[in-house]
Amino acid sequence: MKTKSLIIGLAIAALAMYFTLRNVSMEALAASFASVDYFYLLPAAFLTFCSFVARAYRWQVLLVPIKQVETGKLYSPLMIGYMGNLLPARAGELIRAYLLGKQQNISFSGSFATIVVERLFDTVMLLGLFSWLSLFHANRFDSGGQWSGMTLDELAFKFGLLATGLVAALCVFIYLMLARRSWLVALVKWLPLPKKWHDKVEHLLETFSEGFRVVRDFRALAKITLYSIVVWAFIVISYYPLYWAYDLQDKSVESLVMLVVMICIFIATLPTPGFVGSFHAAVLIALHDILNESEVAAVSFGMTSWALNVGLVVLAGLYFILRDHLSVKQLVDVDQAP
Numbered sequence: 603m604k605t606k607s608l609i610i611g612l613a614i615a616a617l618a619m620y621f622t623l624r625n626v627s628m629e630a631l632a633a634s635f636a637s638v639d640y641f642y643l644l645p646a647a648f649l650t651f652c653s654f655v656a657r658a659y660r661w662q663v664l665l666v667p668i669k670q671v672e673t674g675k676l677y678s679p680l681m682i683g684y685m686g687n688l689l690p691a692r693a694g695e696l697i698r699a700y701l702l703g704k705q706q707n708i709s710f711s712g713s714f715a716t717i718v719v720e721r722l723f724d725t726v727m728l729l730g731l732f733s734w735l736s737l738f739h740a741n742r743f744d745s746g747g748q749w750s751g752m753t754l755d756e757l758a759f760k761f762g763l764l765a766t767g768l769v770a771a772l773c774v775f776i777y778l779m780l781a782r783r784s785w786l787v788a789l790v791k792w793l794p795l796p797k798k799w800h801d802k803v804e805h806l807l808e809t810f811s812e813g814f815r816v817v818r819d820f821r822a823l824a825k826i827t828l829y830s831i832v833v834w835a836f837i838v839i840s841y842y843p844l845y846w847a848y849d850l851q852d853k854s855v856e857s858l859v860m861l862v863v864m865i866c867i868f869i870a871t872l873p874t875p876g877f878v879g880s881f882h883a884a885v886l887i888a889l890h891d892i893l894n895e896s897e898v899a900a901v902s903f904g905m906t907s908w909a910l911n912v913g914l915v916v917l918a919g920l921y922f923i924l925r926d927h928l929s930v931k932q933l934v935d936v937d938q939a940p
Contacts, residue, residue, distance in 0.1 A: 611874045618872060618879025622886050626901045634848075634902035642847035643910055646840055650914055653836035654680065660723075660829035663822055664716040667815040671706055678922040679705065685919025688876040688912060695721075701928075715813020722772045723830045728866050729765050731834070731859050732758070739856045754892065761867045779811040780818065838862050841907065848903050852893050864888040881908045 658676045665671050683698030699714035736758070816822050838858050845853045868884035869877045885904030889895040895903075922928075 614872050615874035615879035618868075618874065618883040622879070622882040622901055622904065626898050630898045631902055634898050635906075638902070638906065639847045639849075642843040643906075644843075646843040646847075646907075646910060647914060649836050649840035649843070650911060653833050653840060654684075654918075656829055656833045656836060657720075660826055660833065661716065661720065663825045663829065664719055664813075664816050665702075665708075665713075666822060667819070668712050668716070668812050669706060669708055671702075675705065676702070677918075678926055681915065681918040682922050682928070684915045688915065709809040709812070711810040712812040715810045716816070717813075718772065719776070719814060719816065719826075722769065722776075723826060724833075725765055725769050725772075727830050727834045728863065729762070729769065731838075732762055732765070732863050735856065735859060735863060736762070739860070754887065757867065758863075761871065764871075776814045776817060779814050834862075844903060844907055844910075847906075848899050850889070850893075850895050850899065850903075852895070857893050860892055861885065861888040864892070876912060877908065 654677075658673050658680055661676050661680065662671060662673045665676075679698045679701035682701060683694040685694065686697040687694030695714070695717050698717060699710050702708055702713045703710045740755075816826070838855075841858055841861055842853070845858075850857075864887055865881060865884040868880040868887075872880035872883075874880045882901070882904040885907065886897070886900045889900035889903060890897045
């Protein structure tokens, strides 16, 4: 199954990279790289780093009902987990939960539940950005560009429906885990499973629900919401220095939001290893098809911003693996777990 997922991911990546590079010569691309003011990569890297700091503070609040954990101790599982998301099947969230559980003596299911809540807030933030574009800048999607036979407005609409459905499903699941867990336990007991499996699943539901308890605390929810806004603000503005590095024509806020939204749509719907291809195609469509920047600048921008983001994550992940003397085999075993 892992091999099949890898093959599919590589095939999608290859098609996406072909789509990205099909109209750009290597000479023009090299000339674009040569004209970039790479000084601006420093503030871009700093702003990206700040987004991870904000994520660590948010995760600390999510963990409070389970255990008080110092924010500084969360950077290791956070960054190693994000590095793991570059692997096929994006097992980084499992790695995060495993490392946190091991380091802080927290159940894997409880730790993973906090990551589910984190992803819920991220999806809500992304929907907020998407809704703002749809309400006030809907004409941006009417550029005539297409992807896989769909116009951009059709692609955006389907993503909006998918994200809304995901948020609704997660909210219902969290409600059932907190307020109606007995229903789920009864359902498990009704299934024709050995008693030991009934006991294991019941225990799993109990520990999993611990990670959801934070949603009952209004003050904690307010903090998580604030940190989520900060996280996404840093994500959006982290691309602004690169606009100056490439001297792009449109440096408006809506152009930055459009770029981030398109990147999120593509990397969420096109599961490629390391976001190769999906990230690059998203940048091309956002900058060239929607924002009317030159095609070669859009392709070059996508490669530079991808290398910057992935490079930071990999360097941070490797640093914490070496610092904490972690076994790569253990991380691989987590990735290979069914």
